[in-house]
Amino acid sequence: MNAIEFIFAGMLAAATPFLLAALGEMVVERAGVLNLGVEGLMALGAVIAFIVVYHGGGHFLGFVAAGMSAALLSLVFAFIALGFRANQVATGLAIGILGQGLSALFGKTYESLTVKGLPKIAIPGLSDIPVIGGLFEQDIVVWLSLLATLAIWATFAFTKTGLVIRAVGENPKAAHAIGYPVIAVRVAAIAFGGMMAGFAGAYASVIYTPLWADGMIAGRGWIAIALVVFGTWLTGRIFLGACLFGAVSLMSLAAQATGLDLPSQLLSSLPYIVTIIVLGIISADRRLLKLNGVASLGEPFER
Amino acid sequence: MSSFALPTLVRRQRASLTATLVAPPAALAAAIVLNLILYMIMGRDPLAVLHAMILEPFLSWASFSEVLLKTGPLLLIAQGLAIGFRAKVFNIGAEGQFILGAIFASAIPVWFPQASGGWIWPTMLLLGAIGGALWASLTAFWRVRLNANEILVSLMLSLVAAQFLYYLLLGPWKDPAGFNFPQSVMFQYDAMVPTLIAGTRVNVSILIALALSVVAWVFMEKSFLGYKLQVGGLAPRAAGYAGFSEGRAIWLSLLIGGFAAGLAGAAEVAGPLGQLQRSISTGYGYAAIIVAYLGALHPIGIVISSVVMAVIYIGGDNAMVSANLPIAAVRVFQGSLLLAYLIAVAFVRYRLEWPKATHTVAKGSTP
Numbered sequence: 287m288n289a290i291e292f293i294f295a296g297m298l299a300a301a302t303p304f305l306l307a308a309l310g311e312m313v314v315e316r317a318g319v320l321n322l323g324v325e326g327l328m329a330l331g332a333v334i335a336f337i338v339v340y341h342g343g344g345h346f347l348g349f350v351a352a353g354m355s356a357a358l359l360s361l362v363f364a365f366i367a368l369g370f371r372a373n374q375v376a377t378g379l380a381i382g383i384l385g386q387g388l389s390a391l392f393g394k395t396y397e398s399l400t401v402k403g404l405p406k407i408a409i410p411g412l413s414d415i416p417v418i419g420g421l422f423e424q425d426i427v428v429w430l431s432l433l434a435t436l437a438i439w440a441t442f443a444f445t446k447t448g449l450v451i452r453a454v455g456e457n458p459k460a461a462h463a464i465g466y467p468v469i470a471v472r473v474a475a476i477a478f479g480g481m482m483a484g485f486a487g488a489y490a491s492v493i494y495t496p497l498w499a500d501g502m503i504a505g506r507g508w509i510a511i512a513l514v515v516f517g518t519w520l521t522g523r524i525f526l527g528a529c530l531f532g533a534v535s536l537m538s539l540a541a542q543a544t545g546l547d548l549p550s551q552l553l554s555s556l557p558y559i560v561t562i563i564v565l566g567i568i569s570a571d572r573r574l575l576k577l578n579g580v581a582s583l584g585e586p587f588e589r
Numbered sequence: 590m591s592s593f594a595l596p597t598l599v600r601r602q603r604a605s606l607t608a609t610l611v612a613p614p615a616a617l618a619a620a621i622v623l624n625l626i627l628y629m630i631m632g633r634d635p636l637a638v639l640h641a642m643i644l645e646p647f648l649s650w651a652s653f654s655e656v657l658l659k660t661g662p663l664l665l666i667a668q669g670l671a672i673g674f675r676a677k678v679f680n681i682g683a684e685g686q687f688i689l690g691a692i693f694a695s696a697i698p699v700w701f702p703q704a705s706g707g708w709i710w711p712t713m714l715l716l717g718a719i720g721g722a723l724w725a726s727l728t729a730f731w732r733v734r735l736n737a738n739e740i741l742v743s744l745m746l747s748l749v750a751a752q753f754l755y756y757l758l759l760g761p762w763k764d765p766a767g768f769n770f771p772q773s774v775m776f777q778y779d780a781m782v783p784t785l786i787a788g789t790r791v792n793v794s795i796l797i798a799l800a801l802s803v804v805a806w807v808f809m810e811k812s813f814l815g816y817k818l819q820v821g822g823l824a825p826r827a828a829g830y831a832g833f834s835e836g837r838a839i840w841l842s843l844l845i846g847g848f849a850a851g852l853a854g855a856a857e858v859a860g861p862l863g864q865l866q867r868s869i870s871t872g873y874g875y876a877a878i879i880v881a882y883l884g885a886l887h888p889i890g891i892v893i894s895s896v897v898m899a900v901i902y903i904g905g906d907n908a909m910v911s912a913n914l915p916i917a918a919v920r921v922f923q924g925s926l927l928l929a930y931l932i933a934v935a936f937v938r939y940r941l942e943w944p945k946a947t948h949t950v951a952k953g954s955t956p
């Protein structure tokens with residue numbers, strides 16, 4: 287397999303943790319809340335899923351448990367950031383530290399154990415196409431993530447739910463005046479975002495690299511938050527961004543396979559460096575950010 | 590309608606001074622109780638953990654001197670970060686600035702292992718501070734020139750810094766006689782910060798940290814520049830009219846934060862470690878964020894909160910040995926402490942108002 291085929295085959299799976307977490311964060315931010323705890327939420331989801339799968343609970347149950355536990359932790363964020371109108375940056379950082387701490391605590395006895403991943407499902411015909419055929423042979427969670435992406439896009443494009451979430455994010459005072467429950471919508475968005483981050487962590491620990499190691503999320507949660515900015519709060523662009531990052535994170539493996547003599551640490555830091563560069567390029571276009579940005583992002587709502 | 594009602598937060602006419610002073614200790618007490626419950630669920634004896642974590646650090650001079658040793662870097666980094674936080678510049682990349690400080694400082698003993706003289710350790714500290722400030726200046730440039738979010742950029746740069754450190758320690762800076770361990774040569778005597786208290790590892794860097802705390806206090810409370818920086822955080826437009834641009838505030842905040850964190854990194858390799866290692870930081874850069882908030886972003890409060898955080902570190906080490914508690918418990922404690930503080934601090938600006946009961950009110954209802 288050459289490097290290009292390798293990247294096409296692995297890109298979507300590598301992109302899935304970024305995609306799930308970033309879509310969740312996009313919904314949270316569109317409701318006007320900035321939750322910086324994604325890294326910790328992912329770590330918690332990852333360890334919970336791993337423990338469930340390791341003890342024979344199966345992947346489905348693992349994902350459910352991961353989604354629920356991360357949603358629960360994100361509700362702690364909601365309770366403090368919305369209930370007590372605390373600084374959202376500080377609250378998110380605290381949730382991130384707490385989630386990473388809890389994951390290390392729970393995962394202590396599972397360090398470097400492994401579980402079985404999931405088989406890949408090929409779409410007949412399409413998966414036989416040369417070069418890009420690998421794109422059409424993925425595990426069930428990747429396929430479901432693509433469906434989720436479509437569903438979230440459609441929700442914002444066509445439904446009243448999407449409109450209400452946007453209204454609450456753009457102008458909470460006005461949304462409140464028309465009679466929308468601002469706090470309730472935000473809490474629901476935060477819980478959804480937490481659940482998605484939990485799924486993202488679960489995918490990383492029980493399917494993508496089915497093993498547990500402390501710190502295995504390795505900044506993916508932060509890249510997911512950056513992806514929301516790259517994607518300028520739009521589903522399609524976030525999907526493309528996640529694919530880019532999936533490809534970038536595969537490049538270190540591809541480079542080794544082709545015998546490129548680069549220090550492995552440079553390749554490991556490639557996703558972070560690309561994040562910094564792309565963030566600079568996108569943010570420099572202030573008009574673009576303004577166009578789809580959320581007006582009241584990060585501001586507490588007071589009646 | 591339902592027979593229970595939730596209390597509401599009502600904004601106070603002016604911030605409550607009592608609440609300001611009570612919030613940090615109240616949050617600490619709440620975090621201790623919460624974590625003890627967690628240890629009980631984990632099947633540990635909570636009293637043994639409490640003893641090891643909170644009391645033991647004060648019971649022997651050997652333990653307490655280690656607390657002082659840990660206080661140094663936390664105090665330095667937190668003072669630098671707090672200045673930025675008050676100007677609403679969220680530099681959360683102190684971890685990377687700390688690492689770069691350690692690397693810059695190590696350049697002298699790694700490249701000139703035979704050099705001697707009293708100039709070496711002060712030069713290393715200065716180099717470290719410059720290294721930290723340079724690393725932070727990348728974030729400042731990205732924020733001011735490219736409008737990129739400083740939270741994300743500074744955090745990403747920390748992850749890059751960690752990889753850069755591993756590269757040096759596994760490659761060009763690896764000690765050839767070090768049995769392949771990822772660490773540099775041991776530093777020569779003159780590259781070490783002088784010890785302050787004989788028989789302990791406490792060195793003069795704690796004095797530097799305290800001196801810079803005084804400087805931070807004067808800067809924030811007495812100087813015009815510090816005043817403008819704070820106004821910029823509270824009301825950017827007003828600061829703009831007063832001729833102080835947001836860009837300058839961001840540059841200044843990040844350079845100060847990077848300088849302090851870099852100095853702390855240099856003091857760590859030239860102090861207790863004596864060489865550049867893979868594990869030069871146990872999350873100081875992130876813990877210092879909590880220290881800064883817990884100290885109410887005030888230079889004097891930060892002096893106290895950095896000691897508290899150092900006790901948690903040393904106590905966590907003790908509890909790992911005597912109560913068989915995983916070291917990750919320290920991170921859990923840190924996270925829950927900041928959360929408890931954020932709740933407590935809400936009562937500085939708001940008071941809880943219970944709705945007047947018309948029927949019997951269901952007590953203990955949670956939102």
